Amino acid sequence: MSGLTRRRFLASSSAAAAGLAAGPWVGKSWAQGGPIKIGVLLPYSGVYAVLGESITQAMELVFAREGGMVAGRKIELIKEDSEAKPPVGVRKADKLIDSDKVDLLTGPVHSGVLAGIRDKVHNTKTILIVSNAGADQISRERCSRWIFRTSFSNWQPCQPMGGWVAKNVAKEVFQIAPNYQAGKDMMAAFRETFLPAGGKVIAEDYPKLGETDYAPFITKIKQSGAKAVFAFFSGSDAVNFVKQYDQFGLKQTIKLTGAGFLTEPDVLPAQGQSALGVITGHFYTPLLDNPVNQRFVREFKEKYNKSTDGFACQGYDTAEVIVRALKGVNGNTQDKMKLVEAIAKVEFDSPRGRFRFDPKTQNVIQPFIYVREVKEVAGGLNNVVIDRIADVRDPGTGCTLPV
Ligand code: BEZ
Numbered sequence: 001m002s003g004l005t006r007r008r009f010l011a012s013s014s015a016a017a018a019g020l021a022a023g024p025w026v027g028k029s030w031a032q033g034g035p036i037k038i039g040v041l042l043p044y045s046g047v048y049a050v051l052g053e054s055i056t057q058a059m060e061l062v063f064a065r066e067g068g069m070v071a072g073r074k075i076e077l078i079k080e081d082s083e084a085k086p087p088v089g090v091r092k093a094d095k096l097i098d099s100d101k102v103d104l105l106t107g108p109v110h111s112g113v114l115a116g117i118r119d120k121v122h123n124t125k126t127i128l129i130v131s132n133a134g135a136d137q138i139s140r141e142r143c144s145r146w147i148f149r150t151s152f153s154n155w156q157p158c159q160p161m162g163g164w165v166a167k168n169v170a171k172e173v174f175q176i177a178p179n180y181q182a183g184k185d186m187m188a189a190f191r192e193t194f195l196p197a198g199g200k201v202i203a204e205d206y207p208k209l210g211e212t213d214y215a216p217f218i219t220k221i222k223q224s225g226a227k228a229v230f231a232f233f234s235g236s237d238a239v240n241f242v243k244q245y246d247q248f249g250l251k252q253t254i255k256l257t258g259a260g261f262l263t264e265p266d267v268l269p270a271q272g273q274s275a276l277g278v279i280t281g282h283f284y285t286p287l288l289d290n291p292v293n294q295r296f297v298r299e300f301k302e303k304y305n306k307s308t309d310g311f312a313c314q315g316y317d318t319a320e321v322i323v324r325a326l327k328g329v330n331g332n333t334q335d336k337m338k339l340v341e342a343i344a345k346v347e348f349d350s351p352r353g354r355f356r357f358d359p360k361t362q363n364v365i366q367p368f369i370y371v372r373e374v375k376e377v378a379g380g381l382n383n384v385v386i387d388r389i390a391d392v393r394d395p396g397t398g399c400t401l402p403v
Helices: 003-011 049-065 086-099 111-123 155-168 181-194 215-224 235-247 268-275 291-304 310-328 336-345
Strands: 036-042 073-081 104-107 127-130 147-149 172-176 200-205 228-231 255-259 279-282 347-350 353-358 366-377 380-392
Touching: 036 049, 036 086, 049 073, 049 104, 049 235, 049 291, 049 310, 073 086, 086 104, 086 111, 104 310, 111 127, 111 147, 111 181, 127 310, 127 336, 155 181, 155 228, 155 255, 155 279, 155 366, 155 380, 172 181, 172 215, 181 200, 181 228, 200 215, 215 235, 235 268, 268 380, 279 380, 291 310, 310 336, 310 347, 310 353, 353 366
Parallel strands: 036 073, 036 104, 104 127, 127 147, 172 200, 172 228, 228 255, 255 279
Antiparallel strands: 279 366, 347 353, 366 380
């Protein structure tokens, strides 16, 4: 994101329209028609800046459609740049919860930020709607009644891909991902179905998040004897890795596959022809043929002059969940358990298909994980669906932690 765009994002702490109408309730802030404060903790700088931008833009599209109001209360977004760095994210979450006293929190993008803020969110009973970070532990041993996830668990786009790659691409694979929780989660999920299908992991490697020179890693891949690569990179890491993989001449000989983030439309224009032929698994592509998605793609293009992507779909769904749940409780944010119950019940047609939470994990059930190949269609590079796996739920078995 350019400095100007970043400043514009952070300067507008309110997405909403003016004009306040008090509701029929009695608690202090909403009796006065006070705004509903939503803390938005996303990266607006650093490796994952483009992800934060897409999520925010789509949320603002939905809130604008509602006239910036829900149940008679203005929606106020308080944005903080997590920089995709856990210590920064933790500090900013503390500020949003303790000083701004937000009614709801959304974000983050980085699994380490999510792991870092989880206990604070849980202990302060702050409702968090995770709009990207996939840390598997949040659907499992560290789940919380106060945390929902509209995006994915890291397991979801990768576990179905293991068996698919073993069957359709190669049985000798090199795994590579940034060296932090999300990378480790995704590579482990892939192996769950890859190994039983007869696959062999030739080697794995974990460059630092924000690496810019992948030459040493690509040289290892070249010398390894692997027939394919399964990779997770996102944001500027995805641009650098995919371009350098092609520049070193590996694209023709060692098939590049990965988690969908590798070739999302936020990075495809910068990757250009280097991305052609890359195969990834994801819950979304702008090419999905349903009326909600077609409208979303059209309106997003009109407003921002760019393509939707999975991150934008996550922002759209986060805002839809917030709007629908708040309407369900008539704008009452004081009774937090009632709001949690309203969120859990939300269901709607999303650009990705039917949206609903799994009651066992409070994580979204993916209607499909699509196997997609980057092809030149409709006048540009696109993730074209070549196969799909239905009803992908994280295997978390239930939150047993006390409310
Ligand atoms: C994560 O850290 O959980 C993550 C970041 C970017 C894309 C996908 C997952």
